[in-house]
Amino acid sequence: MSVTGDGGWYPLMLSADLEPGTAAGSTMLGRDLAVWRDGLGQAHVWDDRCPHRGMRLSLGFVREGALACLYHGWRFGADGRCVHIPAHPDLSPPGTIRAAPLRVAECWGLIWAAATDESGTLPEDDPALAAVPWVPVRSLRIEAPWQGVAGAIGLPEGELAAVLDRDVDGRVLAALLPVGEGACMLHLLAAEPAEVARLHDLADWGQDVRARAEERAGQVFLSGAVA
Amino acid sequence: MSALVLYDDELDEDCYRARLFLSFLGLQARRVVVDVVPGGEQDSAAFRAVSPAGVLPVLRIEGQAVCGAEAVLLALAHGRAEWLPEGAVDFARVAHWLQFAGGPLRAAVLMRRASLFAGAGDEQSARRRAAVAALRIVEDHLAHRRLDGGLWVVGEGPTVADIALFPTVALCRDWGEEHSAYPALRRWVRAVRALPGFVTMPGIPDYG
């Protein structure tokens, strides 16, 4: 089974973690992205750089169907074009002032982005995935190389997402976002029907995966007294 | 009630805990500014006479000086069951998180101070790891709460536990931790921001 198809599609976050009218940041292989959802529910993924002065768009907020930059309030519509400049409210901004949108897909409870225009289409008809609705469990940031995590949870070689059949009860969809060389985000979803107790178990299992992967990578995060 | 007085430093997240709660409660306090950076006024004899350990914030309430953020939150929440639950279990949970805010979470407070005021970098250190670990404890807790349909740290609504934790979580970008690594915290930060009376401080975006 190949959900990432001919490559180039990355699972950025759980759909449930991007509420309508909000913006968030994400990092895909070191590339910083602004992810936002308009009032109609459509998700958008842009490079995290404001066309005005290059500040981070992911810190912005959604107003009137557009993403507003936190710094000087320039607003950018769904196609990335600037639609409003507060200092010049009567000006209609030239179409060349434009944020850089990536291709986006949303399926199996995840928001996906294509790394390049050459990335094929995301195959949304995978029978193992399409058969059931997926309940979001949680995402975890792991300070370890994604390849090690992929191997540890049993993702097929070269895949960033798969239905797992080990370690945990019931069917689990795991998706992995390589954040950079030494960090990734693990997204977990459970097949319906899913008891709440099972969702908690799965969330705990994610914490175990995180702890073991980080220990292997020599990254141990222990809370406690510090000076 | 006699007038409230708050000994306050604008850039101090502990003082922000107090300002935020006062604002949620719709209470005014007369503000006495303590110049910590660069003034070092927290160590002056005058301030030590108010707060013997030099701890900020200090709230003068009914003539009594209450020192430290968690103590101020408790003093203000007294008799307000919506902010300080009366049931034994939820009260115990709030106590747990107040202690966490005043204990392990200090690693993050110290990281921010070192980054902002002492120019410390982003490099890995025991303190940074402990700070990240403390944020993760809150993240993991809220991720589990969400699976039960809960949004807040304890119970069905915001309590002083949320206020004790909020500033440190909301300000973690000041020491280089991005909210994108903490989806459960991000969702909860939005919920706190949406409460009536919410106020920001420098470092926490104001969407206007």
Ligand code: FES
């Ligand atoms: S940098 Fe975005 S509006 Fe100026």
